[in-house]
Amino acid sequence: MTPHDTMTALKFRGPWDMALTEVPRLHATGPDDVVVDIAYTGICGTDLGVVSGSYPVAVPGVTLGHESTGIVAETGPEVTSVTVGDRVVINPTPYCGVCRMCRTNRINHCEGKHGTESGISYDGTYAHRYRTTSGFLRRVPDHIPLRAAALTEPLSCVVSGVRKLTPPSLSAHTVVFGAGPLGLLYAWALTLKGLSPVVVENAPARLAFATKVLPASIPAFASLDEARRSHFGDPAAPLDVVVDTTSGLLESLYEELAPGGTFLSIGLKSRAVSLDAMHLADRSLSVIGSIDSLHGSFDEAFHLVTSGRIPVERLVSHVVPIADYEEAFALLGCDIPGRTLTGAGTESCKVLIASGAEPAGEER
Ligand SMILES: [Zn+2]
Ligand SMILES: [Zn+2]
Known part of the structure; x- marks a missing residue:
């Protein structure tokens, strides 16, 4: 790493204490690693709860953000499912597959998820880059904008609930x-x-x-x-x-x-x-x-997005650059400098934070 090999990440330091921070730039270090240049991340109700302290689940020091899309920037030597330049959507909720919760169809409650949950206990996607492994990415078809595909994760949580x-x-x-x-x-x-x-x-x-x-x-x-x-x-x-x-x-x-x-x-x-x-x-x-994704719900949601059966892009009310994150949170009633969380007073719905890797055709 050279001294200038850094990137920007939005760090959660504690309730009402957020900061854009220069951190070491992420690279693919493991054989199955994939590093994604982030395009868009949706602000989730979870983030509002974390920032305001009412949902105290995030680890101080973590980069927030988990509803995201981007472009593959680096891959480890064993990765075959995606290549550099691919447009991808990220499944932010890894699971171990071997604990009792995973073995009994409850991957959302994986006993090993501490340290792996993006934007909660693992550095998430309000950043220029994010590192994951290849199994947690899906290639986005050309006809689907990355800002639409960013709603796959919340829709996956919805699919889990509707199943019940x-x-x-x-x-x-x-x-x-x-x-x-x-x-x-x-x-x-x-x-x-x-x-x-x-x-x-x-x-x-x-x-x-x-x-x-x-x-x-x-x-x-x-x-x-x-x-x-x-x-x-x-x-x-x-x-x-x-x-x-x-x-x-x-x-x-x-x-x-x-x-x-x-x-x-x-x-x-x-x-x-x-x-x-x-x-x-x-x-x-x-x-x-009901909360989180269950077995297969992420892929089910991705299908509903890519087939157009749910026109998720209509829900995107604003796209705000990461440098203006306070403005983005304020659109949802979360006034970070004023330390208050109220109902959204603007005609907002899904607010996306743009990290910079916006593909051609999706410029603001
Ligand atoms: Zn979410
Ligand atoms: Zn598990």
């Missing part, structure tokens, strides 16, 4: 709460399961963005009352399937679930609730938590 739902019928009253990226991806993915979801979002700017990008077949409303009256035609319509991206609704909507109904909780805000166990059994309810 067994709706009672295709006419299930289905409501997704929250019109952030995950809410909108859930709404789209649920249509592929044969359901007809509606989205409820009480932040006016978020609702306006959702209304613009969702197809007419997925209406969005400012409140559950409004959704019930204007969409289900019944102010007391029972709820068959609820997806809560906000962490805040389980207790208040529990009694409103129809018999056989399902509540899928995917938010990551800590909140204690009290539920009646008799009601759970008596009404055959399901309360399900």
